[in-house]
Amino acid sequence: MYKICVGDKYRIMCYKHDKKVHREWQEAIVLDIKKDYIVFGNKKTLVTRSEGISWKTKEPAIMYYFRNRWYNVIAQLKKGGISYYCNIASPFILEEQTLKYIDYDLDLRIFPDGEYKVLDRLEYQYHQKLMSYSNNLKEAIENGLDELIALYKSKSIIFDAKANYEYQKLYEQLKALELEN
Numbered sequence: 001m002y003k004i005c006v007g008d009k010y011r012i013m014c015y016k017h018d019k020k021v022h023r024e025w026q027e028a029i030v031l032d033i034k035k036d037y038i039v040f041g042n043k044k045t046l047v048t049r050s051e052g053i054s055w056k057t058k059e060p061a062i063m064y065y066f067r068n069r070w071y072n073v074i075a076q077l078k079k080g081g082i083s084y085y086c087n088i089a090s091p092f093i094l095e096e097q098t099l100k101y102i103d104y105d106l107d108l109r110i111f112p113d114g115e116y117k118v119l120d121r122l123e124y125q126y127h128q129k130l131m132s133y134s135n136n137l138k139e140a141i142e143n144g145l146d147e148l149i150a151l152y153k154s155k156s157i158i159f160d161a162k163a164n165y166e167y168q169k170l171y172e173q174l175k176a177l178e179l180e181n
Helices: 121-130 135-153 161-180
Strands: 007-017 023-035 037-042 046-049 054-056 060-065 072-078 079-091 091-096 098-110 118-121
Touching: 007 072, 023 098, 023 161, 037 161, 060 161, 079 135, 079 161, 098 121, 098 135, 118 135
Parallel strands: 007 098
Antiparallel strands: 007 023, 023 037, 023 046, 037 060, 046 054, 060 072, 072 079, 079 098, 091 098, 098 118
16 A cells, blocks of 8 residues: 655546446645545646546636545635535545545535535436435435535535635645646
């Protein structure tokens, strides 16, 4: 087993419950390693969907992936403020410079004005029937959503604009160092 370090580059692979690839982000750089989560950053990175459709992200993103929580959080640093796209998802695993997780459809979208909305409930209901989610899995998913909303309402550091802009600065510094070498 290898040690993960700030500055390391990872690919991010998102799967569905049936083990099929859903999305892939070509690159993310480790910005911080906490006991419960790892913080990554990227900007203008290639994203590819399972259907082969690709695009590059438009703005800097700070991403929080949790070791034992059923969600991940992406802070999108846009000109009009920070938007958060939160996926209800399995805890991550690391394999060969790749972070992997399973997406469970439900998303929490938080807008720059502070309003939020739960997305994709119908997709979640469809997939839980199609892929026969166990009762324990459904409970973990629903608890993950509740916990995520509570974290947002309690103004967790993950949702702190100042902290996310500091991570963006660190990302830019690490990219500049990479270009020098």
